[in-house]
Amino acid sequence: MTSIHNARYGWPHRRLRAAWAPYVEAGLVDCRRGVDCLAPVLRLKPGEPWDLGHPDETCEKPTAPEHEACNRRTMSRARRAARTKRGKRATPRRSKAW
Numbered sequence: 001m002t003s004i005h006n007a008r009y010g011w012p013h014r015r016l017r018a019a020w021a022p023y024v025e026a027g028l029v030d031c032r033r034g035v036d037c038l039a040p041v042l043r044l045k046p047g048e049p050w051d052l053g054h055p056d057e058t059c060e061k062p063t064a065p066e067h068e069a070c071n072r073r074t075m076s077r078a079r080r081a082a083r084t085k086r087g088k089r090a091t092p093r094r095s096k097a098w
């Protein structure tokens with residue numbers, strides 16, 4: 001479990017996060033989730049906890065900052081989706097939904 005997590009969020013992730021940080025801290029970045037955002041305000045507030053969101057099954061937008069809460073909710077949602085999908089049919093991983 002832990003090794004998979006580290007492989008996905010290794011140093012390139014941290015470097016990307018560091019590249020975004022000044023913009024988030026300046027209050028210039030909107031949550032990547034857009035309409036799926038959980039927060040009352042889409043804009044990431046300076047000092048607010050945020051995660052670097054990756055393209056996934058629920059949001060295919062490019063890697064960008066999003067609220068920590070939005071990121072965590074999606075992770076559990078994706079896990080749920082993976083569980084239900086198994087009952088239907090195994091679809092190969094696609095880079096785009098369309």
Ligand SMILES: [Zn+2]
Binds near residue numbers: 038
């Ligand atoms: Zn959000």
